[in-house]
Amino acid sequence: MDNITQNKKRVLSAIQPSGMLTLGNYLGALKNWVNMQDEFDCLYAVADLHAITVRQEPSKLRQQIYSTCALLLALGINPENSVMFVQSHVAAHSQLSWLLSCYTQFGELSRMTQFKDKSAKHADNVNVGLFSYPVLMAADILLYQPDLVPVGADQKQHLEIARDIAGRFNSIYGDVFKIPDPYIAKTGAKIMSLQDPTKKMSKSDENLNSWVAILDTPDDIMRKFKRAVTDSEAKVCIGEEKLGINNLIGIYSCITGKTAEEIENEFYGKGYGDFKTAVGESVVEALRPVRENYQTFIADKKQLEDIYKAGAEKAEYYARRTLSKAMKKIGFVL
Numbered sequence: 001m002d003n004i005t006q007n008k009k010r011v012l013s014a015i016q017p018s019g020m021l022t023l024g025n026y027l028g029a030l031k032n033w034v035n036m037q038d039e040f041d042c043l044y045a046v047a048d049l050h051a052i053t054v055r056q057e058p059s060k061l062r063q064q065i066y067s068t069c070a071l072l073l074a075l076g077i078n079p080e081n082s083v084m085f086v087q088s089h090v091a092a093h094s095q096l097s098w099l100l101s102c103y104t105q106f107g108e109l110s111r112m113t114q115f116k117d118k119s120a121k122h123a124d125n126v127n128v129g130l131f132s133y134p135v136l137m138a139a140d141i142l143l144y145q146p147d148l149v150p151v152g153a154d155q156k157q158h159l160e161i162a163r164d165i166a167g168r169f170n171s172i173y174g175d176v177f178k179i180p181d182p183y184i185a186k187t188g189a190k191i192m193s194l195q196d197p198t199k200k201m202s203k204s205d206e207n208l209n210s211w212v213a214i215l216d217t218p219d220d221i222m223r224k225f226k227r228a229v230t231d232s233e234a235k236v237c238i239g240e241e242k243l244g245i246n247n248l249i250g251i252y253s254c255i256t257g258k259t260a261e262e263i264e265n266e267f268y269g270k271g272y273g274d275f276k277t278a279v280g281e282s283v284v285e286a287l288r289p290v291r292e293n294y295q296t297f298i299a300d301k302k303q304l305e306d307i308y309k310a311g312a313e314k315a316e317y318y319a320r321r322t323l324s325k326a327m328k329k330i331g332f333v334l
């Protein structure tokens with residue numbers, strides 16, 4: 001397979017299809033996905049199977065799978081160098097997931113914080129998929145024998161369980177799965193809500209001014225930054241009681257590469273109005289090409305399909321190899 005060489009470390013990650021990825025997703029994760037392509041062999045999946053643990057409207061789900069693929073390309077995932085694919089197109093994910101579920105304990109899945117949170121939130125639909133979600137995620141990862149898995153803080157426990165499952169399987173059958181390490185990027189930040197900086201920026205927040213979508217218009221972005229919650233000190237600097245300003249400094253730093261100290265100097269003696277405008281403009285400029293590229297990719301369904309189909313074919317090659325190996329070890333007749 002031409003994309004994957006032997007000498008670089010391999011990276012796998014995945015993101016659920018959502019038409020509304022946020023600035024938080026971008027600065028916290030996706031920007032790193034793009035940068036990692038220089039140094040690593042990368043596989044990136046659109047985790048559509050994971051999306052149906054909560055009820056989805058069919059036409060919307062379909063649209064979101066397309067738009068997530070288009071957005072990844074628009075951000076700079078390069079299908080010449082990386083393998084970009086849709087999870088459900090590679091059947092081995094579901095297959096390995098079943099096998100691994102027989103090496104996973106009910107008790108350990110019951111302790112997953114995300115399961116506890118989500119089952120409380122969707123109390124009317126606590127389905128088995130929601131419960132076994134981490135097993136499918138373990139399959140996503142282990143199929144590709146990656147060295148590194150970039151994950152946010154909220155997914156660390158899931159990566160941990162994937163490592164446990166792999167270790168348990170290996171201790172019975174020998175070295176079948178590589179045990180991957182989490183990858184915590186040097187840059188990249190946890191972006192907080194613009195309206196309540198004690199909370200993470202989230203697209204499910206009802207207050208629409210609290211989050212910025214990657215595809216928001218420049219006007220919307222500027223409006224949201226101008227309304228961002230700050231404090232009454234009127235001094236642009238990091239401070240324990242200045243969560244709103246800390247967050248804005250974090251965003252500006254991520255985008256411009258400037259340190260907090262440089263930013264404090266730049267805005268010394270200036271008011272919050274100037275600072276918010278500068279942060280908003282930096283975000284607008286960073287996202288402008290993404291938005292434009294997105295329009296091009298989403299308008300050409302045929303090209304989009306060609307790209308994700310080619311990606312699935314490459315992914316399939318790796319996935320099959322690992323799946324066959326695991327099946328043989330267990331004792332299946334192939």
Ligand code: TRP
Pocket residue numbers: 012013014015016047050136137140141149150151155
């Ligand atoms: N569960 C992850 C999330 O919601 C997405 C995901 C699915 C994933 N499979 C993965 C992330 C494998 C990393 C590796 O963010």
